[in-house]
Amino acid sequence: MTTSQSENRVAVVTGASAGxxxxxxxxxxxxxxxxxxVARRADRIEALADEIGGTAIVADVTDDxxxxxxxxxxxxxxxxxSVLINNAGxxxxxxPVADADLENWRWMWETNVLGTLRVTRALLPKLVDSxxxxxVTVTSIAAFETYDGGSGYTxxxxxxxxxxxxxxxxxxGKPVRLTEIAPGAVETEFSLVRxxxxxxxxxxxxxxxxxxxxxxxxxxxxxxxxxxxxxxxxQIVIRPRDQAPNGRFNRRAQ
Ligand code: 8X3
Numbered sequence: 112m113t114t115s116q117s118e119n120r121v122a123v124v125t126g127a128s129a130g131x132x133x134x135x136x137x138x139x140x141x142x143x144x145x146x147x148x149v150a151r152r153a154d155r156i157e158a159l160a161d162e163i164g165g166t167a168i169v170a171d172v173t174d175d176x177x178x179x180x181x182x183x184x185x186x187x188x189x190x191x192x193s194v195l196i197n198n199a200g201x202x203x204x205x206x207p208v209a210d211a212d213l214e215n216w217r218w219m220w221e222t223n224v225l226g227t228l229r230v231t232r233a234l235l236p237k238l239v240d241s242x243x244x245x246x247v248t249v250t251s252i253a254a255f256e257t258y259d260g261g262s263g264y265t266x267x268x269x270x271x272x273x274x275x276x277x278x279x280x281x282x283x284g285k286p287v288r289l290t291e292i293a294p295g296a297v298e299t300e301f302s303l304v305r306x307x308x309x310x311x312x313x314x315x316x317x318x319x320x321x322x323x324x325x326x327x328x329x330x331x332x333x334x335x336x337x338x339x340x341x342x343x344x345x346q347i348v349i350r351p352r353d354q355a356p357n358g359r360f361n362r363r364a365q
Contacts, residue, residue: 120241121189122336123147123181125172125230126199128155130299131249134329135196137163142333144194149181149230172199172226182233191241194336195234197227197248200271202305205260212263219267227271231278235287243340244287247332248275252295252350258358264305279345288343290335295350296360298322319362320353 122139126132127148133155140146140163148156153169160167168184170177185192200223204215227248238244253265254272272291279289302313328349335344353361 119145119189120193121145121147121185121191122194122196123149123185123192123230123234124196124198125149125170125226127159128152130301131294131297131325131328132196132198133159134325135198135332136165138326138329138333139194139196139336140165142337144336145189147185147188147192150199172230173221175229178229178233181230182237185234185237190237192234192237193241193243194245194247195231195238196332197230197246197275199226199230200249200267201301202253202261202264203307204263205305206263207260208262216263216266219263220270223267224270224274228274231274238287239285242286244285245290245336246275246278246287247290247292247335248272249328249332250275250291250293252293252348252356254291254293255348256357261358279343286340288340290344291346292328292332292335293346293348294323294328295348295354296320296322297325297328299325319365320351320360322351322353323349 122144124132124136124146127136128150136146136148136159146163146165148160148165148167149170150156151171156167166188168181170181172178203218204212206212250272251268253261253268257265275291298317302316306312331347331349338344
């Protein structure tokens with residue numbers, strides 16, 4: 112797709128206030144999409160939308176009414192949506208199953224799984240109506256693997272991946288493509304949120320390795336969005352060279 116082909120096409124990015132979502136919003140805007148940045152933090156997405164010539168819509172993906180309002184607000188911007196990036200989500204806690212915190216599990220299920228379900232279901236008619244829709248769901252390597260202490264997050268990410276992959280069959284014959292992007296360690300607010308603002312603990316996740324940065328993932332999403340409409344990139348796993356499957360890292364001495 113050239114910039115002119117994506118001109119005036121609408122791309123909705125959830126979790127656009129920081130990290131992978133923010134970088135993806137910038138990347139899609141540079142490709143010529145009109146980007147609708149969605150998140151809870153109004154000040155962040157309004158500044159981003161101003162900068163990239165897009166639109167900010169404040170919505171919490173765990174809130175039914177907010178997602179319904181998002182769909183209505185999109186009607187006034189454009190009748191259709193060409194690209195949906197399901198990026199909102201995250202982790203809370205790193206407790207073993209024996210000490211599992213049910214509130215953390217509920218939060219992870221609500222944001223990663225039901226959040227993706229709510230937004231996807233609400234925007235599906237608009238994606239179909241575009242005649243050339245694309246849904247990118249940012250899952251994680253946690254959608255394919257398990258690791259000690261990660262059960263709440265890996266369970267939610269496995270479920271989010273299953274939801275996304277199910278649509279690949281259910282939408283067969285409809286003009287909507289589906290891509291799952293599964294990143295490994297990306298240095299964003301992810302670990303800060305997981306560890307409830309404990310910066311030292313968050314930093315230790317990336318100590319001695321060279322993690323991915325948000326733009327590394329956004330570049331891949333931009334590549335996917337720029338493929339011609341007959342090409343469906345089903346899944347991409349992307350992790351740092353310093354990370355192998357199942358929680359193994361090459362950590363250099365600090
Ligand atoms: C997060 C992946 O490797 O940081 O989605 O646990 S990792």
